Amino acid sequence: MKNNIISWIAQLIVVFILGQTLFFKFTDAPEVAEMFAKLGMGPFGYKLIGSLELVACILLLIPSSTIWGAILSWGLMSGAIMGHISKIGFEGNAGAMAGMAIAAWLLSCLIIFFRRNQASFIANMFGTKSSNEMQS
Amino acid sequence: MASSLHIDLHKISKFVNLSIPALFVVFLSAGHFVSFYFHFFTVAFLFMVIANFFYMTVQKEHVILKNFGLMGQARYIIESIGPEMRQYLFASDTEERPFNREERSEVYRKAKNIDSASSFGSQQNFDPSEIKIRHTMFPTPKEALQPFKITYGEERGLEFAYTITRPIMISAMSYGALGTNAVRSLARGAKLANIPMNTGEGGYPEYHLMEDCDLIFQIGTAKFGVRTDDGLLDDTKLAEIASKPQIRMIEIKFSQGAKPGKGGLLPKEKITDEIAKLRGIKKGADVVSPPYHPECDTVEKTVAFIKRVQNVSGLPTGFKICLGKVSEFEVLVEEMKRQDVYPDFITVDGAEGGTGAAPKAFLDGVGLPLLVGLASIQDCLKRHGIRNKMKLNASGKLISPRAQLVAFALGADAIYSARGFMLSLGCIQALQCGNNTCPIGITTHDPELQKGLVIESRAPRIANYVHNIEHDLEELLRATGCKSFSELTEENLYIPSDTVLGNYRLNSPEVQAAAS
Ligand SMILES: Cc1cc2nc3c(=O)[nH]c(=O)nc-3n(C[C@H](O)[C@H](O)[C@H](O)COP(=O)(O)O)c2cc1C
Numbered sequence: 001m002k003n004n005i006i007s008w009i010a011q012l013i014v015v016f017i018l019g020q021t022l023f024f025k026f027t028d029a030p031e032v033a034e035m036f037a038k039l040g041m042g043p044f045g046y047k048l049i050g051s052l053e054l055v056a057c058i059l060l061l062i063p064s065s066t067i068w069g070a071i072l073s074w075g076l077m078s079g080a081i082m083g084h085i086s087k088i089g090f091e092g093n094a095g096a097m098a099g100m101a102i103a104a105w106l107l108s109c110l111i112i113f114f115r116r117n118q119a120s121f122i123a124n125m126f127g128t129k130s131s132n133e134m135q136s
Numbered sequence: 137m138a139s140s141l142h143i144d145l146h147k148i149s150k151f152v153n154l155s156i157p158a159l160f161v162v163f164l165s166a167g168h169f170v171s172f173y174f175h176f177f178t179v180a181f182l183f184m185v186i187a188n189f190f191y192m193t194v195q196k197e198h199v200i201l202k203n204f205g206l207m208g209q210a211r212y213i214i215e216s217i218g219p220e221m222r223q224y225l226f227a228s229d230t231e232e233r234p235f236n237r238e239e240r241s242e243v244y245r246k247a248k249n250i251d252s253a254s255s256f257g258s259q260q261n262f263d264p265s266e267i268k269i270r271h272t273m274f275p276t277p278k279e280a281l282q283p284f285k286i287t288y289g290e291e292r293g294l295e296f297a298y299t300i301t302r303p304i305m306i307s308a309m310s311y312g313a314l315g316t317n318a319v320r321s322l323a324r325g326a327k328l329a330n331i332p333m334n335t336g337e338g339g340y341p342e343y344h345l346m347e348d349c350d351l352i353f354q355i356g357t358a359k360f361g362v363r364t365d366d367g368l369l370d371d372t373k374l375a376e377i378a379s380k381p382q383i384r385m386i387e388i389k390f391s392q393g394a395k396p397g398k399g400g401l402l403p404k405e406k407i408t409d410e411i412a413k414l415r416g417i418k419k420g421a422d423v424v425s426p427p428y429h430p431e432c433d434t435v436e437k438t439v440a441f442i443k444r445v446q447n448v449s450g451l452p453t454g455f456k457i458c459l460g461k462v463s464e465f466e467v468l469v470e471e472m473k474r475q476d477v478y479p480d481f482i483t484v485d486g487a488e489g490g491t492g493a494a495p496k497a498f499l500d501g502v503g504l505p506l507l508v509g510l511a512s513i514q515d516c517l518k519r520h521g522i523r524n525k526m527k528l529n530a531s532g533k534l535i536s537p538r539a540q541l542v543a544f545a546l547g548a549d550a551i552y553s554a555r556g557f558m559l560s561l562g563c564i565q566a567l568q569c570g571n572n573t574c575p576i577g578i579t580t581h582d583p584e585l586q587k588g589l590v591i592e593s594r595a596p597r598i599a600n601y602v603h604n605i606e607h608d609l610e611e612l613l614r615a616t617g618c619k620s621f622s623e624l625t626e627e628n629l630y631i632p633s634d635t636v637l638g639n640y641r642l643n644s645p646e647v648q649a650a651a652s
Contacts, residue, residue, distance in 0.1 A: 039172040040172050041172055041173075045173070071183070076179075078182060079178075079179050082175055082178070086167075086168055120212065124197075124198055125190035125194065127194070127195030127196050127198065
């Protein structure tokens, strides 16, 4: 019960962090274009990533697929963090972006843990039984 | 001797477990030096590296994952889809359980009203150890057949005696085990086919009543629908239910073939407002179904309880039993004679019977199979000269006309089927009845899954099934030379000694008495 509430709060925060950049990505905002240019990515690149982030947000909000959304956002944020470390750096605005990416990454880990029973290959990582197994 | 095809899983998994981090490093460099897009793979492999670390070091539950890591996971995935794969791809037409594809497709065809003639030869394992029906050289002409008709309660001269005119009835399946649409489809089909439907122990039959078919109300050991707060029989509630014109008979459930000698527990999570109302229980606490009726802890009280239900309801009243000990049943029969109280019918359920959920140990291991149970009860009643005091119903995988005719020959007056009707509804034997995940929407309360089960399209299938079963049964009956099912006896069967029944016959009390 308590874990459920914590997980929901985490889900909403992640959705917020991912969601607030989508508008800028899809409208080719100059800041976004500039930042992705450092990674060698053009409009195709950031729109692809924006689409994946949108999918992750939707999955995070559907109770039966939360874990898949969390895994996806975990992957996207891992990529973002690598981008900051290797190419973008942490100066000014980029630092704030990196901070949010790290926060979303950590929260995704938390959600994956709390929702581990939704997917048996995750549940197995912690040795717990998934809900499907318990039924049969 | 190492064959060339030998697969060393241990080596493969070691290779895989080394490749994953190696590939991670490769993609990491490619992402850094070539194109950032490679990092999509970097991230995927990072995930696998972490998962593998957890599988092999953190978790302590799964041996295969601990020893082989990610490779072991493949085994779980393949294992989990194994039953479906086997059912669709590899299982032959006669090897699935409980009903093989041959048996199922016969029901499907009957329910869809498709001709079920087959060509070239029988698909059955045609060895001599199968019970067969003996035909005569002089089959009964169609006109000479007597129409099927039996009247429950005629022995006691009841005002509300109940007559059925078709040989097959829908066996007990509770609302709860079945979802709303399934109950209503069955009930509407029963109405169309003019056969009665047993309510099962699901309490007040609200959804059955909507379709206005004839009903047999079942009293389970928890007395759902007719209970007092402490789980005993509430006479007023019973009288009230029995006074409804649709309720034609009462069945007291002593035991059921899938779990004889076992009670049940309705967990409080499953008790919705509706279930609480229909079953007459309180929310927020588990409800126990005891293994036997609390009123019936001795033979005397058991017979007295039958009498009480008969008196309160005024309807034909019988009980359902899966036979365990013949000697015990004998004592029960003696007590019936002593008190001069007889049930109007006995439903004999075989250990092969189905259920929504029961422990595997009970499903597989407890109770007498139908044919032996039925023959024993028939013998016992005859031995005591009271066979004419009641009717016998039989259930337990009687979904084909052949099996049903065998049951008639062993003494049954009418046939009960549960799963035959589930298959008619379209059941694909996914074996999910206890999980609320039935893909056909029969044994689930999930509205999404029930959506596909459209009542209007399902009810006619029930009627078709009944009609086609009846047709085949009559043809078989004529082949035996009998004019009605009640004329059938074991003489009409060929019972090889290495069948369960043949074996039982060789050792049964009658045969031994005759031999000595
Ligand atoms: C889903 C399901 C629910 C059942 N519920 C009940 C029940 O409530 N009470 C009962 O006496 N038997 C119940 N049974 C057992 C059947 O009434 C019947 O005795 C048994 O399945 C044998 O018949 P069959 O082989 O034609 O299915 C249930 C069976 C199934 C498959």
